[in-house]
Amino acid sequence: xxxxxxxxxxxxxxxxxxxxxxxxxxxxxxxxxxxxxxxxxxxxxxxxxxxxxxxxxxxxxxxxxxxxxxxxxxxxxxxxxxxxxxxxxxx
Numbered sequence: 115x116x117x118x119x120x121x122x123x124x125x126x127x128x129x130x131x132x133x134x135x136x137x138x139x140x141x142x143x144x145x146x147x148x149x150x151x152x153x154x155x156x157x158x159x160x161x162x163x164x165x166x167x168x169x170x171x172x173x174x175x176x177x178x179x180x181x182x183x184x185x186x187x188x189x190x191x192x193x194x195x196x197x198x199x200x201x202x203x204x205x
Contacts, residue, residue, distance in 0.1 A: 117151045118182075121190045129194040139174070143194070146173050150189050154182045168192070 122130070134140050149156065155169070162168040162179065170177045179193045 116187055118154050118187045118189045120147065120151050121188065123190060123192050125193055126191040133176075133194060137174075143173050143176070143178075146171065147178060147191060150178075150180065154184075154189055172197075 130143075133143065137143060150171075156171060159169050159171045162170055167181045167183065168179065169182060170179045172178075173194075175197055177193075177195055177197050178191065179195070181190045181192060183189070
């Protein structure tokens with residue numbers, strides 16, 4: 115299976131930088147993101163309502179929100195946010 119390239123949006127870069135000091139298991143979060151390159155739709159992935167290529171996957175109480183471009187074999191990580199009422203309002 116061909117691997118997908120992973121790109122991190124500027125907003126997700128800020129999220130990662132912020133979470134690096136907050137999360138004890140930060141390296142596990144990075145591993146989950148890396149694994150998307152071989153399996154962009156892992157167990158538990160959900161499509162974000164109202165969007166055709168936007169998905170989310172859980173990591174603890176956080177959500178990794180990303181777009182999948184199958185034709186280009188590319189994933190863009192949009193945000194990594196704690197789950198609450200405003201989680202998906204950025205879109």
